[in-house]
Amino acid sequence: MSSPLDRYRLISQLLVPDDSCAYWRAYDTALDREVVMRLVDVDDPRAELLNSTARSAAVLQDRRLGQILDVMEVPATDQSPARVAVINEWINGESLLSFMASRDWNPLEVQQAIEVVTEVAQALALAHDRRVRHGRLLSSNVLLTDVGEVRVIGMAIDAVILGASHEDLIRSDIDALGGLLYLMLTGRSPFAADLVAHDGTPSAPRHRSHLEPASHVRADIPPELDVLIGRSMLELRRPRGTTKIRTVAEFVSALARIRAELEPVAARHRSTRARALALRLTVALAVLAGIALLVVAWRQLYIGPQGAAPRESTTASPSAAASPASTVRAISVVLPAVLATSFDPFGDDNRDGLNDGSAGREHQPQAMRAIDGDSATEWNSARYAMANANGKGGVGLVIDLGSPQSVQSVDLVYSDVGAAVRVGVADSQYAQPSQWPLLARAAAGNREVSLRSPRPAAGRYVLLWFPHLPPSETHPDLHQVRVSEIVIHGRG
Structure with missing residues (x-):
């Protein structure tokens, strides 16, 4: 049968x-x-x-x-x-628990911890919108893939099979998000299940029935993060003058505010000349490293290690070739953009009363100007009376790299006032901006920004989403985003 x-x-x-x-x-x-x-x-x-x-x-x-x-x-x-x-x-990756163990439980940099938890929290917020909870989120449920993605496993079903962390599943997920921050920032786990799953896991210190605040373990934790952790976790005393976080969406908003205040994600460029100089220096280093590698290879082939004749040599010296090769691999390169497409998912071009989704377009004929290498050309949005694009929630551009790439950063030059921007990377062109896994984001105000992530993201498509359009310099009573140039960097 x-x-x-x-x-x-x-x-x-x-x-x-x-x-x-x-x-x-x-x-x-x-x-x-x-x-x-x-x-x-x-x-x-x-x-x-x-x-x-x-x-x-x-x-x-x-x-x-x-x-x-x-x-x-x-x-x-x-x-x-x-x-x-x-x-x-099946997802190929290393759990956050194993990753921390491989680091001998040394804490992560603050920005790295924020990046990971932001990805997890945003994904949970989308699930909660569909009334789906995780219920048993642990560090072993967070996977870090080889290409820099953050993935969450066991959604909803682990709580059924293994038991929920708390009878209130919303409360359980909020508690877990705070716990993930605690673990990464201190190298001490507040999850009892971690202590069982991995021998030698250092536990978070306790004072009577409560956990000690994260700042008692690591003194340089930003106070805002310490407060957020305290507002999120059940076993931590709530900081005075605050209330407990009630929803995952509230956690996401609070973490986004902290992230914006700390400002490490969007590195400001000093000038276009400085950026050009940096690019030339990067290329020069790559060329020099390549020449060094060729010289070493020639020596190995025709002279032999340490100047000896090849036939008399019984051992090879790997150190000479290792340094230039690793230098080449570490250098960031410009990823060629194949196509630029405008993105207007909440528009209704055919006026059928439905959102256009991924087919939505805005000033499409100009889109390729954003990747043509000419700072004198631009793509711009329509002008709107309201910053949220008259209720649409924003507009954007999608850059097609032609094939999946490992994306590290995006350089963005505006022709006008700099807009708030969110950069996502994916293998598919999702219909909703929120569906795109986040690479980085930047606040409004700067004409030139470089959006970077401590971990590269894998994907063929890069979305630049502008949720709040700035006032136009030429029409101050209207809102518009104007993009002069986009350059995407990745691993060579």
């Missing part, structure tokens, strides 16, 4: 804390991809809730959230009882 599971070839069994379900890494022969498979017997008290919860979570379409590919009821066979199966995508 055939089974819906016949298409999957089991690779290895994965561990869960209490062996309460079958948990496999498997290969989907139909879709040619690796997956994660969870199996629970239908007579298990959790089976019905797992089935319904997984189906609700499967509708979430955000790159940062590990996707549920299928939920099925598997009939009984002679060898096994009837079961509920949940199939997730």
